[in-house]
Amino acid sequence: MYCYHHPDRDAVGACVACNEAVCPECKVEYEGRVYCNSCVQRMVSGDSITASQPATVLITGNTSGMGSKASVPRELGEWNWGGFLLTWVWGIGNNVWWSFLVFIPYLGFMVMPWVLAFKGNQWAWQSRRWDSVEHFKRVQHTWTVWGLGITIAVTILLTIMLLLGLGLIVWGLQQSGTQPFW
Numbered sequence: 001m002y003c004y005h006h007p008d009r010d011a012v013g014a015c016v017a018c019n020e021a022v023c024p025e026c027k028v029e030y031e032g033r034v035y036c037n038s039c040v041q042r043m044v045s046g047d048s049i050t051a052s053q054p055a056t057v058l059i060t061g062n063t064s065g066m067g068s069k070a071s072v073p074r075e076l077g078e079w080n081w082g083g084f085l086l087t088w089v090w091g092i093g094n095n096v097w098w099s100f101l102v103f104i105p106y107l108g109f110m111v112m113p114w115v116l117a118f119k120g121n122q123w124a125w126q127s128r129r130w131d132s133v134e135h136f137k138r139v140q141h142t143w144t145v146w147g148l149g150i151t152i153a154v155t156i157l158l159t160i161m162l163l164l165g166l167g168l169i170v171w172g173l174q175q176s177g178t179q180p181f182w
């Protein structure tokens, strides 16, 4: 039997709520019973898990997309370059709406990239469904590559514009017969 979400992977059990087969990545254990990720997501959003229960202790497995109560796998890493470099753009792609605090004048611009770098992995994991930790890492790696690429491109562009501007000033001063001031 193969996983309902991953036809190429062997199933290790079936969800007690919807009966679909689950692989280790899709399997979520809640109160000792096996569920699939989407059924637990529905239970969490429907609040049948009461606030008095420490959900982070009870739910194990692929807990992505289950909100702030869900535990976050350790192996996600500590630093999120995509959030640091692309802030709100990354936030849209990862359902992390906190990233829009970057638009708070001055403070947002200085503080939010650091917050997103440190909390980005946790928030992104909790706010949307990921197939697995590997899937999460793969997507975040793409964000890193884009973030670095865009940052480098913008830096080069600004440098060229600055040099062109300086060149024009020097040229202009020479035309008017004045020596540049340096």
Ligand SMILES: [Zn+2]
Pocket: 015, 016, 017, 018, 019, 020, 035, 036, 037, 038, 039, 040
């Ligand atoms: Zn299910």
Ligand SMILES: [Zn+2]
Pocket: 003, 004, 005, 006, 009, 022, 023, 024, 025, 026
């Ligand atoms: Zn699966």
